[in-house]
Amino acid sequence: MTKILRLVAVVLLVAVGVTVWDGFFIVPEGKQAVITQFGAPVGEPVREAGLKFKTPFIQVVQYFDKRVLIWDGDPNQIPTNDKTFIYMDNTARWRISDPLRFLQAVGNERRAASLLNDIIAGTVRDLVNKNNLIEIIRSSDWSPDYMVASVQSRDMVVPPTVGRDKISQMVLEAASRITPQYGIELLDVMFKRVNYIESVRLKVYDRMISERKRIAAEKRSTGEGRKAEILGRVDRELQEITSTARREATEIRGRADAEAAKIYGQAYSGHPEFYAFLKSLESYKQILSGNTSLVLSTDADLLKYLQRQHLGK
Incomplete structure (x- = not known):
């Protein structure tokens, strides 16, 4: 009997x-x-963290995230109003605002991601179809002054009337009117990436390359012109310096020759016989240079001078 009571007590204790x-x-x-x-569902959703109580065995707890969640859609090919096909890659932030309605309408986050893909992608497609490409790629606060350094005067610069930021806000407002019925609060929608389709992208690349080549050619032409201007200025300054140096050298040489002539004149006027003798020697030096053969008469002064020099030795 005691063993049975103990067993019952243990069973009751385990059950409790x-x-x-x-x-x-x-x-x-x-x-x-x-x-x-x-x-x-039973009662109101439990939103506060902590220890809670439910009816054992017959009630089940289902948990949902209360934090901000990220939705990242697949890139879609969408035509703009001006018939340009682009790839749109969008992202959004959302959270479960009403877990009870979310449980009843959606069930789990995987289905919520699929639902958001339909809602946001459809809204984005509608608004992109109604706007030109310039409205998608340029921000709402864009102005021609921002590109004044790189945009040529011949280019057509047209600021957007709506802009990417406002279109994103329009997408958010349109989608936010649908999501509350699923217990979802949409916080923001952003265009993560906008790109051309392959065929258009190649044409854009070709245009960009040709534009860069044109700008490079203009830069090279400007550089060559600047180079010619600098070289011309250098040549002109060199000629001016050379001309000035030659003029000063000529003036100095003229003054030196005049001073030398003056000294020679003073020296020769004091000893005219020595001057005549020196000039004769210079003449003889020029005549007797090289392999010159000279025939002199017996009474020639040069012969007599050479004989005296020879006898003097």
């Missing part, structure tokens, strides 16, 4: 423990919960 264990649950920070009984 399991009941208590299944009756209490913890809502983690950043999570919210909905309690369901036989598949139907």
Whole structure:
């Protein structure tokens, strides 16, 4: 009898423990919960973190994220109003604002991502179809002054009337009118990437390359002109310096020759016979240079001078 009572006590204790264990649950920070009984929601959603209680065994807790979530859509090919096909890659931030409605209308985050893909992608397609490409690629605060350094005067510079930022806001407003019925709050929508399709992209690249080549040719032409201007100025300055140096050299040489002539004149006027003798020697030096043969008469002064020099030795 005692063993039976002990066994019953143990069974009761285990049953109470399991009941208590299944009756209490913890809502983690950043999570919210909905309690369901036989598949139907019971009571209000549990939004605060902490230890909570439910009816054991017959009630089930389903958790949902309370944090901001990221939706990242697949790139889609969309034509603009001016018939240009582009790839649009969009992203958005959202959160579960009503977990009970979210549970009833969507069920889980995977289905929510698919639902947002339909809502946001469709809204983006509608607005892109109604606007030209310039409105998609340029921001709302864009102005021609921003590109004044790189845009040539011949280019057509037209500021956007709406702009990418306002179109994103329009997408957010349109999609936000649909998502609350699914318990979803859409926080923002952004155009992550806008690109041309392959055929258009190649044409754009060719245009960009030709434009860069044109600018490079203009830069080279400007550089060559600047180079010619600098070289011309250098040549002109060199000629001016050379001309000035030659003039000063001529003046100095003239003054030196005049001074030398003056000294020679003073020296020769004091000794005219020595001057005549020196000039004769210079004449003889020029005559007797090289392989010159000279025939002199017996009474020639040069012959007499050479004989005296020879006898003097």
